[in-house]
Amino acid sequence: MDNKILDSTFISRRPLVPVIEFMESGQKVQRHLSADCIIVGRSKQCDISVDDDKLSRNHFMLVRTDGRFEVKDLNSANGLIVNGKRTKKAILTGNDKIVAGKSSFHFMLTREDLNNNKVVLESVSIPQNSFEKRYSPRMPKLTRNNIVIAASLSIIAFALTFMIMGGEKEAKVISATKKAQLKEVITAEQELAGTKLSEEDKIKALNMFKLAEYHFKARNFSLAKRSMEAYFAIVPNSVIAPAFIATCEEAMASNTLADSKLEDLEKEADRRALITKLLEQGGQAMGREAYEEAINIYSKVIDIDEYNNPAYDGILTAQNEIAKQHQKLLESSELEVTPEAQRYAVEMNSAFKAQNYTKAYELANRIIAMGQSKAGRESFISAFKTRQRVIAITNGLFGHMIKEAGLLAKADAEDEAVKIYQRVLAIFPYQKAAKASLDGIFKKRHEQAKLLYAKALVEASYPDIETSNSRLRAIVNLVPASDEYHQKARRLLKKQS
Numbered sequence: 001m002d003n004k005i006l007d008s009t010f011i012s013r014r015p016l017v018p019v020i021e022f023m024e025s026g027q028k029v030q031r032h033l034s035a036d037c038i039i040v041g042r043s044k045q046c047d048i049s050v051d052d053d054k055l056s057r058n059h060f061m062l063v064r065t066d067g068r069f070e071v072k073d074l075n076s077a078n079g080l081i082v083n084g085k086r087t088k089k090a091i092l093t094g095n096d097k098i099v100a101g102k103s104s105f106h107f108m109l110t111r112e113d114l115n116n117n118k119v120v121l122e123s124v125s126i127p128q129n130s131f132e133k134r135y136s137p138r139m140p141k142l143t144r145n146n147i148v149i150a151a152s153l154s155i156i157a158f159a160l161t162f163m164i165m166g167g168e169k170e171a172k173v174i175s176a177t178k179k180a181q182l183k184e185v186i187t188a189e190q191e192l193a194g195t196k197l198s199e200e201d202k203i204k205a206l207n208m209f210k211l212a213e214y215h216f217k218a219r220n221f222s223l224a225k226r227s228m229e230a231y232f233a234i235v236p237n238s239v240i241a242p243a244f245i246a247t248c249e250e251a252m253a254s255n256t257l258a259d260s261k262l263e264d265l266e267k268e269a270d271r272r273a274l275i276t277k278l279l280e281q282g283g284q285a286m287g288r289e290a291y292e293e294a295i296n297i298y299s300k301v302i303d304i305d306e307y308n309n310p311a312y313d314g315i316l317t318a319q320n321e322i323a324k325q326h327q328k329l330l331e332s333s334e335l336e337v338t339p340e341a342q343r344y345a346v347e348m349n350s351a352f353k354a355q356n357y358t359k360a361y362e363l364a365n366r367i368i369a370m371g372q373s374k375a376g377r378e379s380f381i382s383a384f385k386t387r388q389r390v391i392a393i394t395n396g397l398f399g400h401m402i403k404e405a406g407l408l409a410k411a412d413a414e415d416e417a418v419k420i421y422q423r424v425l426a427i428f429p430y431q432k433a434a435k436a437s438l439d440g441i442f443k444k445r446h447e448q449a450k451l452l453y454a455k456a457l458v459e460a461s462y463p464d465i466e467t468s469n470s471r472l473r474a475i476v477n478l479v480p481a482s483d484e485y486h487q488k489a490r491r492l493l494k495k496q497s
Contacts, residue, residue, distance in 0.1 A: 021106040038062040054101030058413040074416045205234040221251040291318040341375035361390045398424045449475045449485035
């Protein structure tokens, strides 16, 4: 048989495959990284879970942005070492050694290689799919006779990518150069003809393939992926299925990104609408000479948008009007300013200068609660300004931490996000964004704990005490001790032990 080295044009068309290699149960394992964000850690919920007591539950993540790969430490206990240097994050070059805990990971960007005048396709472990099955297809070496089979992988990915990018025009246009280089494209029928499957399995597989094509053309990428995974289960050595599945995942990721951007735009529109409404209400309060009410309304605007100039102008105008109304009262009244307010004002200014923003904020609130008549105009206005300064300063101080926590929460690293939010609130308990985000996470976890508790009760009634206790322990780790289901789970665990 005449085995020839495949020309470089074919090799250059084959994509680089991101792979991470590590030891699992004493064996070397390779994982193909198909998603744009992969979490690695000790937790079973991670994309890559490694039994290593020195790893954090969510230790680090691998992120792909615009074709570039980056590794980021998720505030792990033992840190991260990349290519011999301890770091929080690093850009990966495609041949990198990552050390986390006691485990070592080798990140590679691999390409089909030439070996003994033949093209060799290394087998790559496919990650667990939605059917909870693992497929580890062993790809054969390509000789002259089966070059067409391997080449079809590139042309299918190429054609499907054109379909995603939109439109019928791109889907119909395949370059003449590609056609000349690939004279024949393998079909599902040809692939099935070369297998040793029974006729019944061949018919079943072909139906799954056609169903996947139908869903893909209808842009139902999730259903298309599931159908092709079913085909892959019947034909584990398929060369068509991996490219099709990868293309579906890319299309799904693009759709998710578009949905996320749309959601952000909708949130921003809602935010702007709320600000406009509050400014209108503030103006109406000013028209009724309800200046205290106007100040409260404009303060809400500043809480949402700390750089909103109309709100600051409204507050200053309201303060001036209040000063005019009370000028005569303050000059002629026999009421003395409460000494306590003056003491609070001195302590507040000292705390602010010492950057003790929590104490300064609390004292400012006490003075404002007294009102201008009891606290005195100077103390009252000073307290109001101090409170707004504290809000602006703390928003700037903790903004990057809150943003980082939000990204971690979106990447399913909620434990790390919770730690960051709790750290912010431990320093400044009145940080509204951190408190709202933390409450949102705990509310979602409360609902998860509620469902787990119901399942634990059902399993205890079988009885399946072991599974029931496993769910109860998951609840204890999921929600804080103040949650009612944390307490219920502990009581039931004690009862069943």
